[in-house]
Amino acid sequence: MPLTTLPLAAGIGLRPPHLRHVLDTRPDVAWFEVHAENYFGGGASLAALEKVRAHYPISLHGVGLGLGSATPLDADHLTEWRTLIERIEPAAISEHLCWNALPQEHLNDLLPLPYSEDALDWMVARVEIVQDTLGRPILIENLSSYVRFAVDTIPEGEFLAELARRSGCGLLVDVNNLFVNHHNLGRDAHTALAALPADAVAEIHIAGFEEREDGLWLDSHGAPVHVGVWSLLDDALARFGARPVLLERDRNLPDFAVLMQEANGAQAALDRLKVNA
Amino acid sequence: MKSLAALQAAFRDATQDTALAPALFGDTAAGIDAYANNILFNRVDALVEAFPVTRQLVGDAFFEGMARAAARRQASRSGDLNRYGAEFADFIAAFPPAQSLPYLADAARVDWLAHRAYYAADAAPLELARLATLDADAQAGLRFELSPAVGLLVSNWPAASIWRAHQTEDSPDHDDFPSPDQGGERVLVWRDGRRVRVMRLGPAEYAFLGACQRSQPLTEALECALDLDMEFDLGLSLQRWINDQVIVNYQERDFT
Numbered sequence: 160m161p162l163t164t165l166p167l168a169a170g171i172g173l174r175p176p177h178l179r180h181v182l183d184t185r186p187d188v189a190w191f192e193v194h195a196e197n198y199f200g201g202g203a204s205l206a207a208l209e210k211v212r213a214h215y216p217i218s219l220h221g222v223g224l225g226l227g228s229a230t231p232l233d234a235d236h237l238t239e240w241r242t243l244i245e246r247i248e249p250a251a252i253s254e255h256l257c258w259n260a261l262p263q264e265h266l267n268d269l270l271p272l273p274y275s276e277d278a279l280d281w282m283v284a285r286v287e288i289v290q291d292t293l294g295r296p297i298l299i300e301n302l303s304s305y306v307r308f309a310v311d312t313i314p315e316g317e318f319l320a321e322l323a324r325r326s327g328c329g330l331l332v333d334v335n336n337l338f339v340n341h342h343n344l345g346r347d348a349h350t351a352l353a354a355l356p357a358d359a360v361a362e363i364h365i366a367g368f369e370e371r372e373d374g375l376w377l378d379s380h381g382a383p384v385h386v387g388v389w390s391l392l393d394d395a396l397a398r399f400g401a402r403p404v405l406l407e408r409d410r411n412l413p414d415f416a417v418l419m420q421e422a423n424g425a426q427a428a429l430d431r432l433k434v435n436a
Numbered sequence: 437m438k439s440l441a442a443l444q445a446a447f448r449d450a451t452q453d454t455a456l457a458p459a460l461f462g463d464t465a466a467g468i469d470a471y472a473n474n475i476l477f478n479r480v481d482a483l484v485e486a487f488p489v490t491r492q493l494v495g496d497a498f499f500e501g502m503a504r505a506a507a508r509r510q511a512s513r514s515g516d517l518n519r520y521g522a523e524f525a526d527f528i529a530a531f532p533p534a535q536s537l538p539y540l541a542d543a544a545r546v547d548w549l550a551h552r553a554y555y556a557a558d559a560a561p562l563e564l565a566r567l568a569t570l571d572a573d574a575q576a577g578l579r580f581e582l583s584p585a586v587g588l589l590v591s592n593w594p595a596a597s598i599w600r601a602h603q604t605e606d607s608p609d610h611d612d613f614p615s616p617d618q619g620g621e622r623v624l625v626w627r628d629g630r631r632v633r634v635m636r637l638g639p640a641e642y643a644f645l646g647a648c649q650r651s652q653p654l655t656e657a658l659e660c661a662l663d664l665d666m667e668f669d670l671g672l673s674l675q676r677w678i679n680d681q682v683i684v685n686y687q688e689r690d691f692t
Contacts, residue, residue, distance in 0.1 A: 196516045196518065199518070200557050201556060201558030201559075202555060202556065203630040204555075223514075223516050224515055228444065229440045229441035236515050236516060261445060264513070265511070265512040265514055266448065266475050267478045268471060268478055272440075275440075305464070305467025305470040305471065306460075306464045306467040306471075307462070308460060309459075309460060375466065
């Protein structure tokens with residue numbers, strides 16, 4: 160099975176407040192991505208997503224599996240994933256390079272892993288379990304981070320490249336996260352891009368961040384895409400070639416038309432690539 | 437060097453005591469409080485989503501204060517935040533600032549059942565005609581199965597009426613606000629197709645559905661109902677609950 164069958168075009172992260180609008184007006188958007196956990200179970204939300212799926216390719220993006228947690232994988236969570244995949248037949252599935260749980264409690268956030276040989280071995284094993292259980296490859300997204308473990312021994316780009324090489328997973332490159340990490344942690348975004356194998360990169364994310372009073376950049380998905388991220392998107396497309404590009408927005412959600420306009424910027428970047436080729 | 441599990445435990449400890457952060461994260465330690473904040477407010481946001489009637493009863497500011505206090509004390513057990521909040525009503529019942537609203541915890545219990553009903557797995561409706569094909573003996577041994585969306589609650593307060601008073605006027609379940617002192621209610625929460633519904637039940641109806649929920653056979657469930665109300669109309673009740681997708685399946689008697 161290919162890493163993704165998404166169109167090489169701009170898509171939009173579809174959040175529940177916009178579902179009705181999308182079903183009523185059928186906007187000209189190439190594809191949508193949704194958070195998988197919002198459609199676990201059944202009922203009205205899943206029924207609405209099935210209607211969206213009848214007209215658009217869908218990417219299912221998980222935020223709750225906590226692949227890197229040093230705890231057993233949650234079998235119920237994986238079962239919900241499998242059921243949802245059967246119902247929606249998504250064009251891509253993805254999760255994060257992160258952890259989220261201790262033996263006694265879930266922390267329900269995308270928490271950064273140490274970049275060590277230990278953590279890499281663990282992630283490879285876990286991605287393999289998930290891919291075996293779901294019967295298809297998964298894309299793993301690089302994280303935005305506010306701390307860096309002092310014990311790190313592997314650069315971020317190499318960690319992701321090695322994870323993809325050893326597990327066969329694809330990579331979802333979030334250029335906003337690279338941009339935020341460059342600022343917060345001094346990790347060079349272009350060095351990371353250069354380390355990633357183009358044939359494993361199956362999707363790109365763009366989003367907005369906000370600046371905290373002390374200068375830390377918070378990956379809030381609550382603001383328009385920063386001009387520096389647009390520029391990094393051009394660099395990423397030049398390096399990897401045309402890829403499905405997704406605009407994510409989770410907080411301060413504007414009207415859908417505003418998101419469409421912003422996503423047009425990503426389509427323009429893809430179109431420029433064709434002209435320059 | 438510390439194991440991955442030890443590093444993750446240390447990470448969590450550092451979110452609770454930032455003095456521990458520099459040893460783990462060196463010159464990037466200042467970022468740890470962003471995680472402390474995320475972990476707390478992701479839970480608070482989940483409670484805001486799941487308990488809309490409770491929030492309307494106390495107002496946004498009070499609710500968020502109460503939700504923060506609960507989120508600090510009640511751990512999350514799932515990577516799916518839609519499952520966070522199962523114990524929030526118990527927290528409210530023991531939360532001193534909420535004692536002036538003694539019905540608040542039960543209002544939260546109905547909110548929780550409605551929230552879980554919204555996300556419950558789909559279940560195909562049962563066709564009444566299927567039941568009619570069974571002979572009397574087979575019918576007596578049936579065990580009815582309730583939809584995964586069904587929740588039952590006994591409250592000393594008018595908990596169903598309070599929930600219904602907070603629905604929009606075009607909802608099939610809209611009621612005027614009850615007097616909190618008008619007496620207790622038995623509550624049925626379920627999903628009628630895609631819509632979450634909340635109804636008051638009579639004692640016999642509640643006893644019957646409760647017995648079904650405990651997988652008791654029809655004869656025993658009926659006995660529970662008739663003990664409370666000799667007028668309990670089985671045929672009519674079954675027809676309604678099957679049509680409304682409260683009862684969605686049955687198992688025939690197991691003779692093995």
